[in-house]
Amino acid sequence: MIRLLSALDRRIIYLVLLFATGAALVWTPVLPVIPSNQAVDAYNAVEKAPVDKFVLFGNDWSASTAGENEPQAVAMLHHMMRRHLKFGLIGFDPQSPDLVAAEIDKLAKQYGYEYGRDWVNFGYHPPEAINATLKAMVRDIPGSLGKDANGTPTSQIPVLKNVKDMSDVGLIVEVTPSATYERWVAFVQGVKNTPMVFCPTAVMAPEAYQYLDSGQMAGMLTGKKGALEYEGLVKKPGAATRQALALSVSHMVIVLLIVIGNIGYLAERRQKRLEREAGL
């Protein structure tokens, strides 16, 4: 039995995971969620952002990490739009400005948001020039970006009428699966110590805890778990809440498989030792 488990075909493991997570997705009771400190800090940072200041909403994700970053961005949008914060969307990934703009369009009616008056899409900017773009933005946001995603000069966009440089920015939100957040911290956040909320994929999150400790980041949403916590905080259950049970079940299955694998490994080692001692 133990040998059978140790030599289990990986495809059977995939099938077990598929059925376990699939069943959890079909049967979807809402699990109680206790938000982490960093999610609560992120919530407080958005809650405290001055309404008369501008928010820089960086999104550098694509369809490949939408499973984690999209619920984060949507939960963050709910909170910002409920507070009627005026914001500018900017992306250093080709897909994210379009993906996030589609989500904003879905929420715009609910919160009475109008393009140009309440928010602006600065569109895609090449990641090769991220340092130069961010450094230029610090001095002159509308001047350095020139036009919005539709080609309208920033001088003609009402929401930017009172926005000049970083002193007009009350909050930075960065949703990303890559190291672009380091540039935001290095070139933008530190200029005026603007509160920054970071929404990384779970892979990226462990690298960022020191930024929370140093105060360079005001809060963080850790992957889909962070999105789930934030959906609970803003009381807007979405994709992360729906998929929470499946995520927990998948973790339980993986832990179980690790335990089984280790039992098999130890038993096999013991058997070999016994065979050696018996002189076989």
Add this chain to the structure above:
Amino acid sequence: MSGFLIANKEPIIIWIGAACTLGIYSILYRENKIYRFFEHLFIGLAAGWAVALAWGSVLKPLWFDRIFTEGRWWWFFLLPVGLLLYLVYSKRLNWMSRITIGLLLGIDAGQQFQQFSGQYYNQISSTFKPLVPQAATAHTKAVSLSGAINNWLFLLILICVMSYFFFSFEQKHKLVQRTALTGRWLLMIAFGAIFGSTIMARMALFISRLDFLIHDWLGRYIHFFARH
């Protein structure tokens, strides 16, 4: 035909999405031609998208329009500077490509200095933490007993991990050896946490696709799978 496509836009998009997802996941069973087809499809789409975007969102508004619409002709001189990079393929003239490469390296090196200070200086200063409980003053925050214990732990872990990275001299003293060994174990714990986060991230992406397949695709036709 176009009327049919417009009328059925949503189900067509969902069916394409489902076919692509299942095609890509078919690799989990074994290497096959369906997976290869979808892999090439994705690579081709991404490459085409990138080229269109490089022109539509970067070169045209930031360079072409500035010259031909706004009349700022001096932007034209960026073209030969960029084209110099292609001389790397010429044996006789490849030295000229180094002019542009050097320029880019110089800019990047300068920015790295600023990035380093912006990123790490605050972190270095934040390692100076109060180690005894104290009341709040005009310049400092209050530190509770648990906060002080936390700060002690932080300091010890920092010293242990830093001592592991002392490679400049041989670690002969037992205290240094043990501190470094503890540092190595602490690093292993951190790597374990990172690995756990990686699994969570990968599972989250898989669950998101499965949610799409079950609710958005199957749920359209089978009531049991519909989103309630």
